[in-house]
Amino acid sequence: MNTIQVGIIGLGTVGSGxxxxxxxxxxxxxxxxxxxxxxxxxADRNESNLQAVKGDVIRTKRAEDILTxxxxxIVVEVIGGIQPAKDFILEAFRQGKHVVTxxxxxxxxxxxxxxxxAKAAHKDFGFEASVAGGIPIIAALxxxxxxxxxxxxxxxxxxxxxxxxSAMVEQGRDYAEVLAEAQKLGYAxxxxxxxxxxxxxxxxxxxxxSIAFNSQVSLADVYVEGISQITSDDIRYAKELGCTIKxxxxxxxxxxxxxxxxxxxxxxxxxxxxxxxxxxxxxxxIGNMVxxxxxxxxxxxxxxTGSAIAADIIHISRNIENQAAPIHCTCYAERQILAASxxxxxxxxRTSVTDEPRVLASLASIFAEENISFASIIQKTKGDxxxxxxxITHPCLEARLREALRKAEAYNKVQLIxxxxxxxxxxxxxxxx
Amino acid sequence: MNTIQVGIIGLGTVGSGxxxxxxxxxxxxxxxxxxxxxxxxxADRNESNLQAVKGDVIRTKRAEDILTxxxxxIVVEVIGGIQPAKDFILEAFRQGKHVVTxxxxxxxxxxxxxxxxAKAAHKDFGFEASVAGGIPIIAALxxxxxxxxxxxxxxxxxxxxxxxxSAMVEQGRDYAEVLAEAQKLGYAxxxxxxxxxxxxxxxxxxxxxSIAFNSQVSLADVYVEGISQITSDDIRYAKELGCTIKxxxxxxxxxxxxxxxxxxxxxxxxxxxxxxxxxxxxxxxIGNMVxxxxxxxxxxxxxxTGSAIAADIIHISRNIENQAAPIHCTCYAERQILAASxxxxxxxxRTSVTDEPRVLASLASIFAEENISFASIIQKTKGDxxxxxxxITHPCLEARLREALRKAEAYNKVQLIxxxxxxxxxxxxxxxx
Numbered sequence: 001m002n003t004i005q006v007g008i009i010g011l012g013t014v015g016s017g018x019x020x021x022x023x024x025x026x027x028x029x030x031x032x033x034x035x036x037x038x039x040x041x042x043a044d045r046n047e048s049n050l051q052a053v054k055g056d057v058i059r060t061k062r063a064e065d066i067l068t069x070x071x072x073x074i075v076v077e078v079i080g081g082i083q084p085a086k087d088f089i090l091e092a093f094r095q096g097k098h099v100v101t102x103x104x105x106x107x108x109x110x111x112x113x114x115x116x117x118a119k120a121a122h123k124d125f126g127f128e129a130s131v132a133g134g135i136p137i138i139a140a141l142x143x144x145x146x147x148x149x150x151x152x153x154x155x156x157x158x159x160x161x162x163x164x165x166s167a168m169v170e171q172g173r174d175y176a177e178v179l180a181e182a183q184k185l186g187y188a189x190x191x192x193x194x195x196x197x198x199x200x201x202x203x204x205x206x207x208x209x210s211i212a213f214n215s216q217v218s219l220a221d222v223y224v225e226g227i228s229q230i231t232s233d234d235i236r237y238a239k240e241l242g243c244t245i246k247x248x249x250x251x252x253x254x255x256x257x258x259x260x261x262x263x264x265x266x267x268x269x270x271x272x273x274x275x276x277x278x279x280x281x282x283x284x285x286i287g288n289m290v291x292x293x294x295x296x297x298x299x300x301x302x303x304x305t306g307s308a309i310a311a312d313i314i315h316i317s318r319n320i321e322n323q324a325a326p327i328h329c330t331c332y333a334e335r336q337i338l339a340a341s342x343x344x345x346x347x348x349x350r351t352s353v354t355d356e357p358r359v360l361a362s363l364a365s366i367f368a369e370e371n372i373s374f375a376s377i378i379q380k381t382k383g384d385x386x387x388x389x390x391x392i393t394h395p396c397l398e399a400r401l402r403e404a405l406r407k408a409e410a411y412n413k414v415q416l417i418x419x420x421x422x423x424x425x426x427x428x429x430x431x432x433x
Numbered sequence: 434m435n436t437i438q439v440g441i442i443g444l445g446t447v448g449s450g451x452x453x454x455x456x457x458x459x460x461x462x463x464x465x466x467x468x469x470x471x472x473x474x475x476a477d478r479n480e481s482n483l484q485a486v487k488g489d490v491i492r493t494k495r496a497e498d499i500l501t502x503x504x505x506x507i508v509v510e511v512i513g514g515i516q517p518a519k520d521f522i523l524e525a526f527r528q529g530k531h532v533v534t535x536x537x538x539x540x541x542x543x544x545x546x547x548x549x550x551a552k553a554a555h556k557d558f559g560f561e562a563s564v565a566g567g568i569p570i571i572a573a574l575x576x577x578x579x580x581x582x583x584x585x586x587x588x589x590x591x592x593x594x595x596x597x598x599s600a601m602v603e604q605g606r607d608y609a610e611v612l613a614e615a616q617k618l619g620y621a622x623x624x625x626x627x628x629x630x631x632x633x634x635x636x637x638x639x640x641x642x643s644i645a646f647n648s649q650v651s652l653a654d655v656y657v658e659g660i661s662q663i664t665s666d667d668i669r670y671a672k673e674l675g676c677t678i679k680x681x682x683x684x685x686x687x688x689x690x691x692x693x694x695x696x697x698x699x700x701x702x703x704x705x706x707x708x709x710x711x712x713x714x715x716x717x718x719i720g721n722m723v724x725x726x727x728x729x730x731x732x733x734x735x736x737x738t739g740s741a742i743a744a745d746i747i748h749i750s751r752n753i754e755n756q757a758a759p760i761h762c763t764c765y766a767e768r769q770i771l772a773a774s775x776x777x778x779x780x781x782x783r784t785s786v787t788d789e790p791r792v793l794a795s796l797a798s799i800f801a802e803e804n805i806s807f808a809s810i811i812q813k814t815k816g817d818x819x820x821x822x823x824x825i826t827h828p829c830l831e832a833r834l835r836e837a838l839r840k841a842e843a844y845n846k847v848q849l850i851x852x853x854x855x856x857x858x859x860x861x862x863x864x865x866x
Contacts, residue, residue: 025581147739272709
């Protein structure tokens with residue numbers, strides 16, 4: 001039986017998870033793979049992280065000891081961030097090694113450069129763990145559902161924001177209060193910006209959309225809005241409409257181009273994604289043959305992410321055993337990325353108006369001028385000659401919605417437009433040309 | 434670019450789906466696979482099925498024309514049933530061909546013989562489509578989650594029964610009425626036995642459990658109960674308990690052996706499987722590293738099943754291109770199959786009793802003698818000196834439950850035990866030794 005030698009750079013949450021998965025499930029992995037996968041060397045700057053690794057393993061503070069070791073077949077990069085992770089990966093390919101990583105920051109920006117380096121070196125590059133932790137969504141899109149053209153992907157791919165929104169919905173509490181609690185519990189970081197502003201989800205969406213639509217999508221292509229503007233009032237109205245609020249990563253493969261966007265969405269509770277709560281993640285993908293599919297599981301954490309990295313290691317080990325060529329970059333299409341003004345969506349608009357006859361009719365005229373009509377309307381008298389109106393539009397072009405909102409703001413009976421949130425009906429809206 | 438030649442035996446619902454998937458998505462499949470996958474020959478006894486196939490394809494009524502054609506690389510068997518399907522597949526391996534099938538009837542009984550024949554011939558044998566239609570659960574268990582030991586799988590893997598139970602729950606209607614409607618709509622067959630009695634789900638569970646637990650499980654090993662005993666009364670009580678009723682296929686990998694069983698289950702509405710409704714399928718799998726995962730999609734139908742078969746064809750084509758060895762049978766463990774008397778479960782027991790003081794206390798004593806206690810109790814006076822009592826037990830050994838039920842039936846204040854249904858808390862109950 002052959003032995004495949006692995007070197008792991010980084011022993012933080014993810015790296016220590018990889019070690020645990022490979023060591024605890026060693027016998028099953030050996031039986032399934034038909035070869036011995038052995039951790040030869042681990043590298044970390046922190047001595048106590050090194051000492052925490054059990055077994056007959058070389059411990060080093062220098063990544064170079066892994067990168068230049070001719071016996072090591074697979075390098076696992078789990079230090080995160082752009083540099084020096086990028087240089088380590090490029091050097092690993094130059095040294096003729098296969099690479100596995102969980103580094104979404106890096107792949108969402110430099111993914112295509114790294115895939116080109118892998119191809120030039122004839123080596124495998126696994127990054128299943130970079131999106132949705134333990135959920136094997138990349139393998140599903142690239143392999144198990146490879147006979148489909150994907151029209152749409154919708155993902156809950158950030159656990160922090162899903163935890164916060166779930167708690168706001170379940171307990172009727174306010175954003176700031178739940179965020180503070182999430183930070184105390186370790187579900188949100190001290191600086192929560194990249195989670196709550198949607199950047200983390202946008203990185204993962206760039207990776208998912210590139211694979212699903214076979215066309216390059218980078219972080220900069222993704223339109224992003226976070227969840228900090230969602231109030232308990234919005235959540236109350238969403239419930240009244242039979243809906244919940246989620247931060248969704250949305251990719252649509254339309255006739256005129258690709259939509260990629262991360263923003264809060266009002267979603268009917270009957271949609272399969274609506275019951276994905278707490279720190280769980282899920283990706284909902286629609287293929288033109290398979291129809292609706294959903295993949296659900298833990299989107300983060302030491303062992304779920306370790307499971308995904310170990311799956312890539314197993315896959316590469318089987319390829320090494322078989323002397324099989326890896327699957328390289330699958331971006332064979334060159335599709336245009338649509339600007340936000342070209343998005344088509346329904347919208348929830350919550351506004352305070354002067355409580356007078358004909359105000360709603362005037363608002364309806366303003367929207368009708370932009371060819372926007374309403375699917376439903378809630379109006380509530382608030383006293384003090386004030387009313388709150390919630391409008392749900394039929395699908396319309398975002399550019400025209402913005403123009404209508406500009407006009408509505410200028411209308412002297414509109415006191416305030418509190419919030420505008422996109423609305424997903426859950427019906428299949430994407431279609432290929 | 435190489436061409437991989439495919440022959441399809443059978444042009445029913447599934448076979449015609451395979452043709453459509455390969456033809457309509459041909460360009461994407463070619464770009465992703467790096468080779469041309471070409472349907473060379475289709476075989477069917479029915480002339481109009483043959484004529485319905487478009488394009489430059491050989492049409493024949495003789496399966497032998499495919500099996501003995503030296504140019505054909507991959508044989509797709511989609512005629513279903515045990516014979517002649519089994520002989521065709523064995524002959525295909527003898528002729529040096531790879532085989533793809535959706536034939537659950539065959540694999541659930543003769544799977545290991547067929548896998549042995551594939552191994553002897555050094556050929557691939559793909560059967561992703563045999564379980565849960567378009568959902569890529571076999572690839573997930575064998576490859577993407579290969580770094581896990583699976584403690585438990587729970588599946589909704591029969592669309593007919595899920596459609597019937599969903600309609601009973603949503604509309605409060607009775608079993609016979611909904612079944613008749615399902616037959617009219619084509620969701621249930623004229624002879625619905627193999628669906629409603631659980632056999633179809635049991636076949637798929639045998640396949641899933643063999644893969645997840647790496648130990649041979651055949652149809653005959655699976656304990657089966659169907660849904661025909663479920664009444665609208667049971668559904669009303671389930672709702673009162675915050676639950677729904679599903680036909681689940683359950684596999685547990687326990688210290689003392691493997692539990693494999695298909696039966697109705699009362700399931701909390703908060704469980705991810707509870708919102709899998711209508712003809713959709715889902716498989717919930719718990720791995721010791723990844724934790725809870727769920728895979729959701731269409732479990733049947735021409736195109737979803739065609740998508741799964743096409744995925745196997747793509748996978749094998751990549752292996753042919755790479756001259757890579759296939760993954761053969763993964764049943765390297767030999768685990769014992771537990772008898773039903775050894776199952777551990779919670780139970781819902783609905784009974785009519787004489788409405789007198791101390792009846793409930795006496796019932797509790799009868800169960801306590803078998804070391805069974807209750808998690809909750811609902812008692813309702815029904816008039817005529819009659820009360821209905823619903824008992825939910827804590828987890829107990831099935832042998833002891835049966836003994837307690839025997840004693841309860843003999844107790845003269847018990848008029849009738851209407852129904853006994855297993856109860857899943859949704860908590861992780863399986864654990865490895």
